[in-house]
Amino acid sequence: MxxxxxxxxxxxxxxxxxxxxxxxxxxxxxxxxxxxxxxxxxxxxxxxxxxxxxxxxxxxxxxxxxxxxxxxxxxxxxxxxxxxxxxxxxxxxxxxxxxxxxxxxxxxxxxxxxxxxxxxxxxxxxxxxxxxxxxxxxxxxxxxxxxxxxxxxxxxxxxxxxxxxxxxxxxxxxxDHYLAKETVQNILALRFANAIFEPLWNRRYVDHVELTVAESLGVGHRGTFYEQAGALRDIVQNHLLQVLALTAMEPPASFAADAVRDEKVKLLRSIRPLQPWDLPQLVVRGEYSAGVVDGEPVPGYRDEEGVSPDSTTETFLALRLEIDNWRWAGVPFFVRTGKRLARRVTEVAVRYKQVPFLPLPKSAVDSIEPNTTVLRIQPDEGIEVSFGAKVPGSPFRVRTVDLDFSYQEAFDEDPPEAYERVIFDALQGDATLFLRSDEVLQSWRVVMPIVEAFEHNALPLCFYEAGSWGPPEADALLGHEDKDHWRTP
Ligand SMILES: NC(=O)c1ccc[n+]([C@@H]2O[C@H](COP(=O)([O-])OP(=O)(O)OC[C@H]3O[C@@H](n4cnc5c(N)ncnc54)[C@H](OP(=O)(O)O)[C@@H]3O)[C@@H](O)[C@H]2O)c1
Known part of the structure; x- marks a missing residue:
């Protein structure tokens, strides 16, 4: 060596x-x-x-x-x-x-x-x-x-x-090439190398967490492959659950392969099993219809090459998951992924609870969003923290503003591409960024009730226009009030 x-x-x-x-x-x-x-x-x-x-x-x-x-x-x-x-x-x-x-x-x-x-x-x-x-x-x-x-x-x-x-x-x-992405690994650095985030990272302060893996591309020439996979197998079972595990797991004893993987498995095991009868309230399955992406008209999924004209393969999936442990009990995790969405973005948004009491008139704070920490995984890798600030002048009004950290601006080094990391680590025998057998099987356990529901066509297929943020039904997962909608990344 x-x-x-x-x-x-x-x-x-x-x-x-x-x-x-x-x-x-x-x-x-x-x-x-x-x-x-x-x-x-x-x-x-x-x-x-x-x-x-x-x-x-x-x-x-x-x-x-x-x-x-x-x-x-x-x-x-x-x-x-x-x-x-x-x-x-x-x-x-x-x-x-x-x-x-x-x-x-x-x-x-x-x-x-x-x-x-x-x-x-x-x-x-x-x-x-x-x-x-x-x-x-x-x-x-x-x-x-x-x-x-x-x-x-x-x-x-x-x-x-x-x-x-x-x-x-x-x-x-x-x-899982997502794990080899620098910004996915940065979730660990952010959480466990800083004193300012981790104390808030729990049920006392977090209202809910939103994970988004959005693609603006369609299936291209991979229609035949995608027909067999769908968003659940292509993204949710592997990449999304890995990002979720890193976001929500307990601190590992070290960054050694098994220490990190032990914590991820423990977290995956804590995801509450989805019961078939609850699925209609917890899962939204979507498929894109024709629309406009980046100013260009694009066909619907069923008109793509290699796709059956009556395909029910999901190109969009949104889920509400609960984690049954001390840190996260009662904090819903909303995850969504889709093709032909408004833009390509992968991010984790931690949405904090409102303050217990606001000593301001309602008119002063009407447009205030919950405090949020956003981990932007791709593109424009970075971290954003949003909070309320006073609008200059009178009357006294508060508006949401952002603190924005960009990787590209902060570091000169070019990050290695995911496959460089994969080959390098495998040659060294460092398995930290690879999946252990029990992790893979636990991830399958989490999604199997959805696999079975899809096989029996037991959930409605909701169509969404290409270039949108997915079917409107996905908002209903978050709640039924006006303010309950996904953050627009
Ligand atoms: N492509 C991607 O971007 C991508 C991304 C993530 C993961 N993956 C995964 O990576 C793997 C490879 O994907 P790919 O897209 O590169 O597939 P691919 O283009 O179809 O390549 C398959 C390769 O396997 C060889 N092969 C197939 N059957 C064989 C046989 N019976 N005997 C000997 N050689 C055989 C083919 O060569 P010959 O025809 O010359 O035999 C070809 O070199 C898959 O597991 C895929 O899921 C791919």
């Missing part, structure tokens, strides 16, 4: 195997991330990248997919073959063993499953069968696994069992 300026260690040697080397994720995210890591000297000194996929290609053609890396002495190899064919893994093993001898990769292997989910268990089994999963003393063999982790609780459990038949939990790195 060598030490970087920030104290993190870079593994000295190892091989990265990309299963799905010709795919979209590999080309768009993994190779550019590797190139940037190499530019910052954050790849192992003795490093080899081995690609596996069915398309025929030479080692040189493969190396050309990550320009700049070969020039830095990284050796590139490509194994063409199907995951269904035992011979693919025999040849892969020969290639890896040869790399150990020729390039000093020392038996360390990071297997990255950048391929179709139906191949995850198959590849793990084949690695086990060829004796490539077991860690000889002094080496590592790690498996990085992309989302989705299962299609529901039963298939997630099945996949977990298949992986555990071959790999031990400490070898499995389940990605």
């Amino acid at each position: 060598t030490e970087r300026s920030d104290g993190a260690h870079v593994a000295l040697s190892g091989a990265l195997v990309v299963f799905g080397a010709t795919g979209d994720l590999a080309g768009r995210k993994l190779y550019p991330a590797l190139t940037r890591l190499a530019e910052r000297n954050q790849i192992p000194k003795r490093f080899a990248v081995i690609g596996v996929a069915r398309t025929e290609m030479s080692d040189e053609d493969f190396a050309a997919r990550a320009p700049g890396l070969a020039a830095r002495g990284v050796s590139f190899h490509y194994v063409a073959g199907s995951f269904d064919d035992e011979d693919t893994f025999v040849r892969l093993k020969e290639t890896l063993d040869a790399c150990d001898v020729k390039h000093g990769t020392a038996g360390n292997r990071l297997y990255y499953l950048a391929t179709v989910p139906s191949a995850f268990a198959k590849v793990a089994r084949a690695l086990g069968a060829e004796g490539m999963a077991e860690e000889p003393p002094g080496t590592f063999r790690r498996l990085v696994i992309e989302k989705p982790f299962g299609h529901d609780l039963a298939t997630a459990q099945e996949l977990d069992d298949e992986l555990h038949a071959v790999f031990q939990e400490h070898q499995i790195f389940r990605i």
Whole structure:
């Protein structure tokens, strides 16, 4: 190991195997991330990248997919073959063993499953069968696994069992690329490195919390994929519940992987189980119809490529969740996500209670909003605190104003892209930003009643115009008074 300026260690040697080397994720995210890591000297000194996929290609053609890396002495190899064919893994093993001898990769292997989910268990089994999963003393063999982790609780459990038949939990790195975003990690810094927020972060002062993951894009060319996923599986079960867990969990004993993950699991376990009969009051399912986004007319979901003309797949989902613990009892958490919403934004808004008594006439405070701390995760990453201030002059009036902190303005450093962090941490064996088995299964437990309700079409489908903030029914989740509506981010 060598030490970087920030104290993190870079593994000295190892091989990265990309299963799905010709795919979209590999080309768009993994190779550019590797190139940037190499530019910052954050790849192992003795490093080899081995690609596996069915398309025929030479080692040189493969190396050309990550320009700049070969020039830095990284050796590139490509194994063409199907995951269904035992011979693919025999040849892969020969290639890896040869790399150990020729390039000093020392038996360390990071297997990255950048391929179709139906191949995850198959590849793990084949690695086990060829004796490539077991860690000889002094080496590592790690498996990085992309989302989705299962299609529901039963298939997630099945996949977990298949992986555990071959790999031990400490070898499995389940990605939620949201966790690798700097501003998501900053939720931890904000909460646990400051004295001014945490004392307010509980049921005594917080009225409710709103989490929004809004996209302005539609499904694009991914209609066929999205038909199988929907907002629940694409965003809520994984990213939204992770952001919720970091926002609401108790302070961990340290920032070590298991200390943080223990607290997240504890929080996920505290989410009150959704009862089927309560769902109509707690869940709003939406689908976008034609509208205007950024001044451009856009089609409705049912008219998108690869989408069934009578599809009931949700492109919007809003939920009211309760957390049954001492900190949060009685504080609702409202979460929402959607495609084709007014703009792209991910944020957590903590809305505080009103002061117990206002020594001002009602006319002086009519337009005052509740105090709010907003953690802006993307874009324009930052933190905003809103509060009431006196409007200059007379009569005495109070209006809401903001304190705004922007990452870009405060720091010169470019934050690493999420996939740089994913690859770097997996090579170091730091699992803090990856999901542990029990976290994934708990998240599925939370959403399963909704999965089942959708399967039985037991909840109404509410349409919303593309370019809006979702169906009006979503406001009703917050309450029935005029003031009860989602914050406009
Ligand atoms: N794309 C994204 O932006 C994105 C974002 C987040 C997560 N993910 C996840 O990342 C994973 C990969 O997604 P993707 O979009 O990159 O998929 P993709 O473009 O369809 O790529 C799949 C890759 O797997 C290979 N492959 C498929 N079946 C194979 C088989 N039987 N034997 C050998 N190779 C096989 C394909 O290569 P050949 O056809 O050459 O064999 C290709 O390289 C998925 O789990 C996805 O959910 C993707």
